[in-house]
Amino acid sequence: MNIVFAISEVEELVKTGGLADVGKALPLALQKMGHDVTIVMPCYQELSATQKLQTVGTEQTLFAEGQVYHYTIRQLTWRGINVYLVDYPDYFDRDGLYSSAYNAFEDNGERFSFFSGAVLQVLQAVELHPDIIHCHDWHAAMLPFLLRHERSGYFSQTRTVFTIHNAAFQGVHRLDSIPFLRHHPAILSQVHGGYINMLQSGITFADKITTVSPNYALELLTDLGSHGLHERLVTRQQDLIGILNGCDYSQWNPATDTQLTVNYDTDTLHKKTDCKAHLQTSNGLTEDSKTPVIGMVCRLTEQKGFGYLVPILDALMQHNLQMVIVGTGDPKVCMDLGEYAQQHPRQFAFINGFSNSHAHQVEAGADFFLMPSQFEPCGLNQMYSLAYGTVPIVRGVGGLKDTVIDYQHQDRATGFVFDDPTPEALLNCIRRALLFYHEHPQQFKAMQLRGMHTRFTWKDAATHYGALYSALIAQESFNQDNVTSA
Known part of the structure; x- marks a missing residue:
């Protein structure tokens, strides 16, 4: 399968937390199983400073509510995987991914809504037709919404999987602070009291929803465990699955750990x-x-x-x-x-x-x-x-x-x-x-x-994800065949 990861951080490239661990390990495990995996992420200041990046094609342009976004596609090859980077300095050339010290950037809603839209344009610019776009956490949560409203065209065969890594972080922002989304004709259905909850939009529009352990999937169906999103998740319960993250035993092995004074097994x-x-x-x-x-x-x-x-x-x-x-x-x-x-x-x-x-x-x-x-x-x-x-x-x-x-x-x-x-x-x-x-x-x-x-192991996790991707593609093919036959 041709799988694209839309994610905000990847260990070894840039990292603030456990999301980056998944961003590294799962693509590598899927690649090892024979799938074609591509990663799309923002081009942060830290990446520009530490990686040798190539420029892909010409300058790209997105339009939204009279605003013009000129950005560049950068590319690097990391462990045999193509990584495309959305280089828009106004949003990503900053000291920090999401915040400066402990203060979140006020325009995070705009930054990552733009990123979601740019992912779709990047894939078209590099002529990549993914079977699956796997979106991670609120940073990429608007991508299923955008894709759902463009399915009749380039992405008609593409399906989305949305993974909730931590439901406590939902990406709640005022719509009037997000020019990139304000123009969209369908966005008002996602607005409540002037605010948009990006995690909730991902839950609503993704074809399948996953989270990072089976028990957490059950907790997400409760008010306390979902941090208030349980009603929306209950309506999508048949599309929600918990797949346990793996552990990178190449880094965490007491027999080979170079950080220890004595190794043991x-x-x-x-x-x-x-x-x-x-x-x-x-x-x-x-x-x-x-x-x-x-x-x-x-x-x-x-x-x-x-x-x-x-x-x-x-x-x-x-x-x-x-x-x-x-x-x-x-x-x-x-x-x-x-x-x-x-x-x-x-x-x-x-x-x-x-x-x-x-x-x-x-x-x-x-x-x-x-x-x-x-x-x-x-x-x-x-x-x-x-x-x-x-x-x-x-x-x-x-x-x-x-x-x-x-x-x-x-x-x-x-x-x-x-x-x-x-x-x-x-x-x-x-x-x-x-x-x-x-x-x-x-x-x-x-x-x-x-x-x-x-x-x-990540091999076990990747096997479960691979089965989910395959079932999603096969289900869609079956539905289309039925429509054709009818």
């Missing part, structure tokens, strides 16, 4: 204690192989469960444990964690920032990895933790529920899971994990090994 799990000692000493903690270490690497936001964790830190510090938390984000959370690090310097370490080295060292050196998320569409750190023999402690939401099996299922258990969104439930779960660690060391080791043998 399932046959040499005892060497993990050397990684633990390094994590303790490098962060000022007391070196003690028998003291359990709980690690956490994430953005410091309410979503990640700090509303559950911070209230119980006093109680946790009464136990024989150590904690290492790495991340940046909410200034209030940073301040709270910094105070605990000052008060308990030999027991609690907080690194205000992020580095790949810190992330890998925590995964390898900790005994437990904590993810008490309010919501977690898929999550990757629990997959990394399992691969490193670091037992996850998670809340049973989204992809965490799909990937971590609670210790009560003894023969299959890979971690500890709690459900209630309260500090007390988190505290009880951590205490269960600590008790298991101290009283059942052999069973704890068996749990570690079980996790290390668990695999969530």
Whole structure:
């Protein structure tokens, strides 16, 4: 199949979060299966500065409500995949993809609506006829709307798949701030109170809708889990499917990880204690192989469960444990964690920032990895933790529920899971994990090994996506044949 990814970031090219991980891994997995894959994304300042780009064809022009957009198509070949870049400096030649520091660009609605329209023009300019355009998150959510209203022409055989990576980010903007869309004759059907919800438009007009784990797909059908979009999603329930993201084990493998002081695998799990000692000493903690270490690497936001964790830190510090938390984000959370690090310097370490080295060292050196998320569409750190023999402690939401099996299922258990969104439930779960660690060391080791043998691969994810694409194309062909016969 001929598949186009319309996406706002791709790891190794430009990245702000987990969307880029999918933008890298899924196209590569589909390509390996024999599909023709193309990526279209904005030409950000960072890309222009770090990549050798070629110019494709002549200057392109889009018109909207008296405004003229002159832009250039850039191109690079990345890992054997053609990447086309929409180079419109007024929108994308900025220090940041979506924001400057923590302040979102006020014209994001206009920027990415224009990007969606430009994708369609780019594909025509390079004479590419895709079977599938796979659109990702709100940044490309207007593309199915635009394509639906142009289907009689160039894209009559093209179908759209829209993936929701995180329903909390919906791209809600005033229509009067988006000249690119204001002129469209059908846009008023998408406007409510003067605002347009781009994620909702993607849900409405895409041929199929996917999200990043089966359990998150179920949560999206609820008011709380969908952040208010459940009614629209329920109407499209038959077209919604959850496909679990994979893990890049070439980067996350304790046997080959160059960020570690000592490498280990399932046959040499005892060497993990050397990684633990390094994590303790490098962060000022007391070196003690028998003291359990709980690690956490994430953005410091309410979503990640700090509303559950911070209230119980006093109680946790009464136990024989150590904690290492790495991340940046909410200034209030940073301040709270910094105070605990000052008060308990030999027991609690907080690194205000992020580095790949810190992330890998925590995964390898900790005994437990904590993810008490309010919501977690898929999550990757629990997959990394399992691969490193670091037992996850998670809340049973989204992809965490799909990937971590609670210790009560003894023969299959890979971690500890709690459900209630309260500090007390988190505290009880951590205490269960600590008790298991101290009283059942052999069973704890068996749990570690079980996790290390668990695999969530992008090959599996790509197989599911390939089947979805094929079914969508075959269904459309069948419908057209029926129309022709009639």
